[in-house]
Amino acid sequence: MTLALIVLLPFLGSLCAACLPASARNAEAWLAGIVATGCAALAASLFPEIAAGHVVRLSIPWLPQAGLELYLRMDGYAWLFTLLVSVMGALVVLYARYYMSPRDPVPRFFSFLMAFMGSMLGIVLSGNLIQLVVFWELTSITSFMLIAYWYHRPEARHGARMAAIVTGGGGLSLLLAVLMLGQIVGSYSLDDVLAAGDLIRAHRWYPAMLVLLAAAVLTKSAQFPFHFWLPHAMAAPTPVSAYLHSATMVKAGVFLLARLWPALAGTELWFWLICGGGAASLLLGAASATFQRDMKAVLAYSTVSHLGLITMLLGMNSELALIAAVFHMMNHATFKASLFMATGIVDHETGTRDLSRLSGLRHAMPLTATVAFVAAGAMAGVPLLNGFLSKEMFFTESLQAGGTGGLGIALPALAGLAGVFSVAYSLRFIHQVFFGPPATALPRTPREPTRGMLLPSALLVLGCLLIGMLPERTVGGALAIAAHALLGDRLPDYRLAIWHGFTASLLMSFVALAGGTALYVVLYVRGRALRRTPLISRLSGKRGFDVLNVTIFRGARRFVRTAFSQRLQVQLLLIVGAAAVAALLPLWRGGLAFGDAPLTPLDPTFAMLWLAGAICAVGAAVQAKFHRLMALIMVGCVGLVTSLTFAWFSAPDLALTQLTVEVITTVLILLGLRWLPRRIQFQEPLRHTLRARLRRSRDAAFAIAIGVGMAALAFAMLTRPGASRLGPFFLQNALEPAGGRNVVNVILVDFRAFDTLGEITVVGIVALVVYALLRRFRPAAESIDVPRAQREGLIGGGAHADPRALLPEGDLKIPAVLGRLLLPLAALVSVYFLLRGHDAPGGGFVGGLILATAMIVQYMVGGALWVESRLRIHPQVWIALGLLAAVAAGLAAWFAARPFLTAQVLELHAPLIGTVHLSSVLLFDLGVYLLVVGAALLMLVALAHQSLRSPRRELPGAVDGAAL
């Protein structure tokens, strides 16, 4: 249970933080601080069990049939990381409290920071690999949000996008790797994977899986060749850089490498991939860091370099190197976070991070200078500080890992060179900022920061000192637990100590210190050379990324241009054609067999009805391009004929629905027609060119073929005996188990209620999309004018009618009065249809459409402004309420321990009224009703509001229709 609490607590805190007001800086910080220390305390409370070598597990089954469960698992290694993440989190929260400006929207910051902490703890504690991927992606998302925290800055947006794409791609690759791993082992459980090391390494998928895993890990930990995102992520607020981009999130990659080390390491490929990537990052990062001007960029490249060091250690296939790697993860987190905090302090107090402008700050801020000085010493690997210890272990391992060949010389040489650079940039970082003559012309006058801001940094530096001087007493125990958890019986003999005697690695350490100092002196004297990294500055990963990005976008655009058309006719042709092909494929093989069910004799009246309908349909097709209004009217006639057909064959529900839908659709298209040219009058020759004729005959042939095909399909289906088997089933089951006499309605709200729920959700989404699209739409300048009749004063009314008048002036007066009388009546009818829907023709859908139609009539006769100054309808609220009601009706079944959306009946015996028969189905239908009203009104009103718009080029008019 403690484990679940450790992961849940930050997410709960995140939710709470998001709800606090924007000015609650102290409350936010307290909340986040309590959450972080709470997680640390919970982890610490598990220490006795962990120290005894136990693994704490928590497994919550979710879908046991599919083998899915929530599995949290904490061993010594995970425990160490949990502690690191939560303690660092607490320190960063304290720091951020003083760093963030009162003007910043802090709820967003702390909310995402805590969500990140929860995701990171989730990675650390996941006992299931798929679950680990989920948390891995969550860290990418929260990191994106935090980098883009100041989203008004372009570099923040760019950096966030780059980080998201690179680490997101890595996440995808991790998912693939994990799936392959799961297939190899036969289980996604971490325990099983760790136990199946030999099987994995011998499997033929191993190389592919390892490459994918390496891609994931190298992107997350900002390793070469994916390191470029980290320096750009420095656009984030400094607490974020300290926490995510040095201490924890970038450690997720190396964390996973070490986690899977027992199962995957030990092969040649592992060595080349991991050690190679790490070595390249180590050297490139260190060299680049030496030549940066921005303090945070120095630290970012140095982070790349130090993570490279860890990756290299992990790639060396040696148990001792693994322990050194874990040790350096801890050490790096302490000194790098503290350096980031110091950088933030300098930035906060002076207003700049530019190394060439800063100088001599030790006079103004001696405490900060001391803290930064010690931390930078640890970064450089000065003896008696923690960085020295792990770096010396690294040198020892690099001397042994290469064997005796050329590699045996290359690895130590590379390690030494990187060490030289790391000393040089640490020295430069301290010397340029804190030494020399006091800087002039800084944006702000530097002074010592408040104690709260300095405290976390100082605590971390204290940790550096303690670990550096008394390693065995301070972290020896924790490291031993972690190493034991990783390696089990294979644990080698190792000793944490400052003094190992005069060894080659000690010599390397001192050579690096001396060489780094010499390098810095040379560069400083030459001065100008500090501008740009020699040799590799042209090798910009960012540029490559941008080029790739732009190429992909251009390619996609080109593909869209060639493969698709903006013309609706062509799109329609393609869609219908694709549907025809899809329908023809099975028919090609099986053929279309007509059944032999007896045919209903043809009624002459019905034949006349259909003849009229057919004429209207053909007329609509002919006029569609040249006289839209006429085409629309004829389409309406076709709809009417369809509706009558339904009524004729005793399907009153369908007839009603068809009728109301027809009305709404016609109004919708009419409102759209307002913005199109009234009539296209082609020049005669243009209308009769060969090309036009060909196109028209092609379209006609196509339309006829599709229509005939559909008719044939319908005929075949209806004449088969199978079609008659469905009906009796519904008829038998509608009344007895389902409790409704109207079978059509029972099918909609009960038999396939889940489909209906999906459908109304789609309707709601479509309405919102229409609204969102039209909100920014401005009609073309030539169609923006009020209609000619209104303009010339021939008729009154319209959208611009005076909203204050009780009745519109002129010839709309009587229709307005009658229309308003209609509204309550129509509302009554719509509710009547809703209530009786379950037993008689009607239902929520029809009722909703009726009410929407009545509302539209109000808009038509009164004008948008008139209606809305008296009657504020909020269609979005209707949509939301509708969905909520439908879902609530579904959830009601859970209280009776039945599946989702099972109808629940409640018999109430009320005085006076008698027995009331209440069903959750009615609530569901009410949801449909509310949603349909909201969706139809939202679309129609959004269209109607266009008449209040002015074209873009003019000033926003006195009447702004955007307020809906």
Next chain:
Amino acid sequence: MTTPGLPLWVTVPGTLLLVAGGLLAMIGALGLVRLRDFPSRMHAPTIGTTLGSGCVLVTSMLVSSAMLGRPVAHELLITLFVVVTAPITAMLLMRAAVYRDAIRKRSRR
């Protein structure tokens, strides 16, 4: 309506009213086709929509009441709707026609 149980006092007036309603509707439709200009044509279909549908509605009341054995008056509500909505349609149509004629007159000038 071939329900055998209906009494004579329902079937006879009901049939007559139905036939009358149908005839009225047809006369209205013929008028729409035959009459010359828009204002005259406006009148023709209204015979069908008011008197014609009224006949059908009365029949419906008679038949439903007889079948259910109790007075049924839902049709009054339908009548109310027809009465309220028909003028709106007519006035809006007239308005459009007036406008069209005005435009035509202006362009002829």
